Amino acid sequence: MCVENTPPPAARLTRRGILAGAAALAGTAAVLSAAAPAASAGPRRTESTGNRGVGGDLVIEGGTLLDPATGEVTEDAVVVIVGGVVRAAGARGRTGVPEGTEVLDAHGKWVLPGLVEAHIHLNTAAEARDAVRKGATTARSGSTNFYQDIAVRELARQAPELAPRLRAAGIFVTPDLGDTVLADPDLTPLARLKDGVRSPEALRRVVEVNLARGADVIKTRVNERAGLPEQDPLAQVYDREQLSAVVAAARRGGKGVLCHSYSEKGCHDAVTAGVRSLEHGAFVGEHTLREMRRRGTYFTPTLTAIAGLAESDDPVLAERGRTYLPVLKRAVRAAHELGVPLAAGTDSSGGTVDPIGGEVELMRAAGLPALDAIRTATTGAARLLGLQNTSGRIARGFAGDAILLDGDPLADVSVLKKPVRVVRAGIPV
Secondary structure (H helix, E strand, O other), X not given: OOOOOOOOOOOOOOOOOHHHHHHHHHOHHXXXXXXXXHHHOOOOEEEOOOOOOEEEOEEEEEEEEEOOOOOOEEEEXXXXXXXXXXXXXXXXXXXXXXXXXXXXXXXXXXXXXXXXXXXXXXOOHHHHXXXXXXXXXXEEEOOOOOOHHHHHXXXXXXXXXXXXXXXXXXXXXXXXXXXXXXXXXXXXXXXXXXXXXXXXXXXXXXXXXXXXXXXXXXXXXXXXXXXXXXXXXXXXXXXXXXXXXXXXXXXXXXOOEEEEEOOHHHHHHHHHHOOOEEEEOOOOOHHHHHHHHHHOOEEEOOHHHHHHHOOOXXXXXXXXXXXXXXXXXXXXXXXXXXXXXXXXXXXXXXXXXXXXXXXXXXXXXXXXXXXXXXXXXXXXXXXXXXXXXXXXXXXXXXXXXXXXXOOOOOOOHHHHHOOOEEXXXXXXX
């Protein structure tokens, strides 16, 4: 978790070469080639302007439509998607169906907006496609080692069926960059720093390089990692002043910061430094949660990742997971009761993509009502990503992303883990 090491690409990467280089690393060309025959047999695709990429024309009819924003349930619903954008959604009698448009039969299925994954590490095109197939049509990167996420974001704009709409974080702002110092020539002077990336100047440098490469958000940390047995997740690596330097540099570029955190003191330092969202946060306390509510700071607990530790073959990690998970569930329940905004994220990395629906199931197990748990991966996460008018709902003007489910998610949220069909920008996946 946060982040598996990935070898650097063989070719030298520059700003102008990032898309080609990272796409090659991700295996994009191979995936595009393999997908071409299937794509040509799908719905009519429309080239749209701006950065919306290529979208399809599709009608989804006969399903039971759930609007997470209102909780409204519409039976025998019709959803009309034109050029990858929803043009109409509602009951059959009030929603016209354009002639000649491909129809996806959703009778007996529940229809929800594509899910929003607020913390994932996408290093390859295969991982990106897997995330979509498991229901995550929009996502926020938790950082990558060599700017692969920026290439995945561009892949999503050109071929939306192959990747989630993505907010890219670039590289991790962390004391020890390791081989990531090779991700950009402008980072290489930092290799000579004896204490690593800790001074205000060094912290600003990493943020500025991220911004220059096109990062949408900045990722940093306040504690060590839970997924490495030799590290202590409660040990603090940056103080409030250092975190404030990261936040200030990000804000100068108009970006927010997500912060890897575990200890209560670390969480409080991160929140008061002004981060946009707190990631993991197992030992966050009520004092900090109240401050988060006051500031509107989001909590992305990544319950999936912590639950995964409990199943590790490493005894240190397994014990850590068993200890942390119930504490984190209590923190999630307390956050919800206090009105802290929550977002669902799996922290998937290292070639394995966990279904974002599983995180919703864990939110429900932590004590959230079913609809509120669903909102953490729809309307709530979309607001965190600044995509509240694009993702998280099936309504006029929103992206034509949808998942079809075999059962009622309000009765059993576990059905979100295995969507029977996914639609991305009007294209059935």
